[in-house]
Amino acid sequence: MKRNLSETCYDFFSTLANPTRLAVLELLRDGPKNVTDIANTLNQEQSMISHNLKPLERCRFIFSERRKKEHLYSLNKETMEPIFKTFVYHSKKYCPTRGKCLTADQLREQKRKDASGTIFVTH
Amino acid sequence: MKRNLSETCYDFFSTLANPTRLAVLELLRDGPKNVTDIANTLNQEQSMISHNLKPLERCRFIFSERRKKEHLYSLNKETMEPIFKTFVYHSKKYCPTRGKCLTADQLREQKRKDASGTIFVTH
DNA sequence: ACGATATATGAAGATTTTTTCATATAAGAG
DNA sequence: CTCTTATATGAAAAAATCTTCATATATCGT
Incomplete structure (x- = not known):
């Protein structure tokens, strides 16, 4: 591995x-x-x-x-603040429903939107 | 809590x-x-x-x-690259022995050095 | 429709991690 | 030195997570 x-x-x-x-x-x-x-x-x-x-x-x-x-x-703010910041950014963008990440259904729906090119830039 | x-x-x-x-x-x-x-x-x-x-x-x-x-x-590079970056920075600075964090003894020694003001800026 | 390939799922047993309780250690106050 | 306060530790029970195996589903090519 x-x-x-x-x-x-x-x-x-x-x-x-x-x-x-x-x-x-x-x-x-x-x-x-x-x-x-x-x-x-x-x-x-x-x-x-x-x-x-x-x-x-x-x-x-x-x-x-x-x-x-x-x-x-x-x-240790030097480490923890960037970590929290990344988490907050990520969860605002990808897990809008109160911190819990998207359910399978929501994910599918989001993917549909993604495919229509409105929300996310693909990587 | x-x-x-x-x-x-x-x-x-x-x-x-x-x-x-x-x-x-x-x-x-x-x-x-x-x-x-x-x-x-x-x-x-x-x-x-x-x-x-x-x-x-x-x-x-x-x-x-x-x-x-x-x-x-x-x-999802947008999230994962910053996370990895923070991890790498942190582990280079605080866990110099190949990723494994410091042992209790090493930590004590490091703390002694910290106290003498040479290595870390305290938060 | 059938067979082959690619991936997902469920559930059990195995493993890891957490929680709790009792107790140990350590240091300051008197 | 003894009492008190603050923190750490060990070990067992409880809980959460992982791994594995068998099997399900889904899609493609023919």
């Missing part, structure tokens, strides 16, 4: 592919937070947040810094 | 979080291919490729077009 990018990408994307971790990333856009704050804000157990912070930090999507007893986690 | 972006992002990233699907996306960077070609090139069963093409198309990471009996799948 041919794998160059794909092999190295897997860890990157699988770390992002989790609702809790995405919620953490989103929360950290507002600024650094400690574990307890994150857990409280997201209404999740502290251990669950810790478990999920680990892969995020390992992938360097977040950074951590000790502040007395607590650990402050902050977003 | 606070969820805005996070909720809608999950489908996007979980679709990318699979080695077979990533290999398909990478392969399609070279140009459109049909299912059998993809399966042969990646040395995977045809049914496996079909199963994996479905979520990729649903998310609009790929497009499909009928060409006689075969289905030609092509990459």
Whole structure:
């Protein structure tokens, strides 16, 4: 199986592919937070947040810094903002129905429109 | 649990979080291919490729077009190239050891360097 | 209509990932 | 040193996802 990018990408994307971790990333856009704050804000157990912070930090999507007893986690905006931006652009264009991607039927309909040359430029 | 972006992002990233699907996306960077070609090139069963093409198309990471009996799948470069670009940038900067993100030890060492102000700009 | 080719689908078993709970570690306050 | 607070860790159960195999569908050429 041919794998160059794909092999190295897997860890990157699988770390992002989790609702809790995405919620953490989103929360950290507002600024650094400690574990307890994150857990409280997201209404999740502290251990669950810790478990999920680990892969995020390992992938360097977040950074951590000790502040007395607590650990402050902050977003790697350099990486995450472009990622979110691409996602938002994509979902506005291709998944207009509230983030959920198109259903098979909608996709077919869209394809029909595409074929009539009105909406998309083909690649 | 606070969820805005996070909720809608999950489908996007979980679709990318699979080695077979990533290999398909990478392969399609070279140009459109049909299912059998993809399966042969990646040395995977045809049914496996079909199963994996479905979520990729649903998310609009790929497009499909009928060409006689075969289905030609092509990459949504508009979305995928920026995503790959961000990934490559990120992994070069933060995961220098061939795509694998840093280990805990390496991370600690890097953090030490960070603290001494030589490598990263903090966010 | 028939056979061959191309692709899709369903469902089960296998595998991976997540969640939870109990507990460990670590550091500051007194 | 002990108590408290903050965070991390391990392991088992639960849940989600993948893989595989058998089979269905669809189209083309004859």
